[in-house]
Amino acid sequence: MLNPGDQAPLFSLPDADMGRANLE
Known part of the structure; x- marks a missing residue:
């Protein structure tokens, strides 16, 4: 993390994309 x-x-x-997939 710069x-x-x-x-x-x-x-x-x-x-x-990952957050939405995780929530769904």
Whole structure:
């Protein structure tokens, strides 16, 4: 984890997909 802004966009797509799949 270098910068939250740098990793935000990278983990934004997979995070949203994983979070939704986990909730469902």
